[in-house]
Amino acid sequence: xxxxxxxxxxxxxxxxxxxxxxxxxxxxxxxxxxxxxxxxxxxxxxxxxxxxxxxxxxxxxxxxxxxxxxxxxxxxxxxxxxxxxxxxxxxxxxxxxxxxxxxxxxxxxxxxxxxxxxxxxxxxxxxxxxxxxxxxxxxxxxxxxxxxxxxxxxxxxxxxxxxxxxxxxxxxxxxxxxxxxxxxxxxxxxxxxxxxxxxxxxxxxxxxxxxxxxxxxxxxxxxxxxxxxxxxxxxxxxxxxxx
Numbered sequence: 001x002x003x004x005x006x007x008x009x010x011x012x013x014x015x016x017x018x019x020x021x022x023x024x025x026x027x028x029x030x031x032x033x034x035x036x037x038x039x040x041x042x043x044x045x046x047x048x049x050x051x052x053x054x055x056x057x058x059x060x061x062x063x064x065x066x067x068x069x070x071x072x073x074x075x076x077x078x079x080x081x082x083x084x085x086x087x088x089x090x091x092x093x094x095x096x097x098x099x100x101x102x103x104x105x106x107x108x109x110x111x112x113x114x115x116x117x118x119x120x121x122x123x124x125x126x127x128x129x130x131x132x133x134x135x136x137x138x139x140x141x142x143x144x145x146x147x148x149x150x151x152x153x154x155x156x157x158x159x160x161x162x163x164x165x166x167x168x169x170x171x172x173x174x175x176x177x178x179x180x181x182x183x184x185x186x187x188x189x190x191x192x193x194x195x196x197x198x199x200x201x202x203x204x205x206x207x208x209x210x211x212x213x214x215x216x217x218x219x220x221x222x223x224x225x226x227x228x229x230x231x232x233x234x235x236x237x238x239x240x241x242x243x
Contacts (some may be wrong), residue, residue: 001197012043018155023160026059027102028148028214029112031170036194037218039203039211040170042109042187042198044147057210058112058187059104061161066097073143075099078224082147083164084243086230099142107133109187111180112173115140147228149213150243151206154233160186165210167217206231 029040041055075083075095083098084090103114108129113136120133133140146167153160181187193201195218198211213229219227227242 005224020158021152021160022061023098024059024061024161024163025105026057026163026165026210027106027114027145027166028057028165028210029106029114029170029173030033030167030214030218031192032218033170036196038194039198039214040110040112041191041193041198042181043191045184045186045188054204054207055191055198055200056108056204056207057165058109059163059165060109061103062097063104065128065130066101066104067093069100069104069107069130069140070122071096071100072119072139072141075142075145077223078147079147081242082228085228086241096142097133098164099145099166100140102145102164103140104133109180109185110190111173111177113166113177114140114172115134115174117174121222133191136177141172144168144172146217146222146224148217149210149229149231151209151230152201152232153192154238156192159223163206165213167214168204195219 031038031040040057042058043055044052074080075092080092080095083095087094106112106114113133115138117138119139121137122130123130123134123137125134148165148167150162150164152162181190195211195215199208202209209231217226230241230243232239232241
């Protein structure tokens with residue numbers, strides 16, 4: 001017998017087999033120039049099926065083009081190793097694709113261009129978003145990206161992601177493309193909010209947790225050797241591991 005469940009948004013999902021989570025990347029941009037760190041958050045369009053109206057960090061799933069994009073620098077080896085922890089097929093290319101996906105998604109959703117300016121954009125960038133990124137004259141750079149935490153969407157959800165929350169300082173924003181955020185876009189608003197105030201926004205549960213992890217990591221000086229939290233659910237039990 002096949003079990004079904006009706007979700008809060010009125011969708012019915014077959015539970016005979018849980019959806020396989022898709023690899024995804026999120027980028028947390030932190031501004032530490034003031035007395036209290038600020039983070040950039042975007043409000044999702046109310047019409048979205050996934051997390052409508054919630055404030056989130058920019059991000060999304062990894063695309064094949066992310067594996068083919070050039071970068072001006074490589075990931076820190078300690079960050080790369082943490083991204084590959086408890087991965088079925090770990091490789092430098094996999095960790096690199098995660099980092100590049102976070103930069104691309106941030107560009108697509110916010111217009112912010114993360115990388116180094118003054119050298120010209122990459123030649124022969126993959127089509128689509130990466131071609132538009134390269135046209136800004138910025139080269140994506142990975143050496144200053146950190147890895148905050150990992151979380152897999154629980155089973156029984158209509159969409160599931162194996163998300164890595166990455167971290168970059170706001171000083172690595174090289175340029176901004178205007179007109180990306182508007183009332184009909186994926187993100188309808190962008191706000192820089194103090195870390196303490198960010199928790200007062202309408203946030204998904206995992207974003208609340210990521211903000212707590214961020215505060216702890218900042219207090220510890222962002223030591224690249226620190227353990228990274230990994231959140232998932234097994235046998236209906238929520239687990240927190242360390243990578």
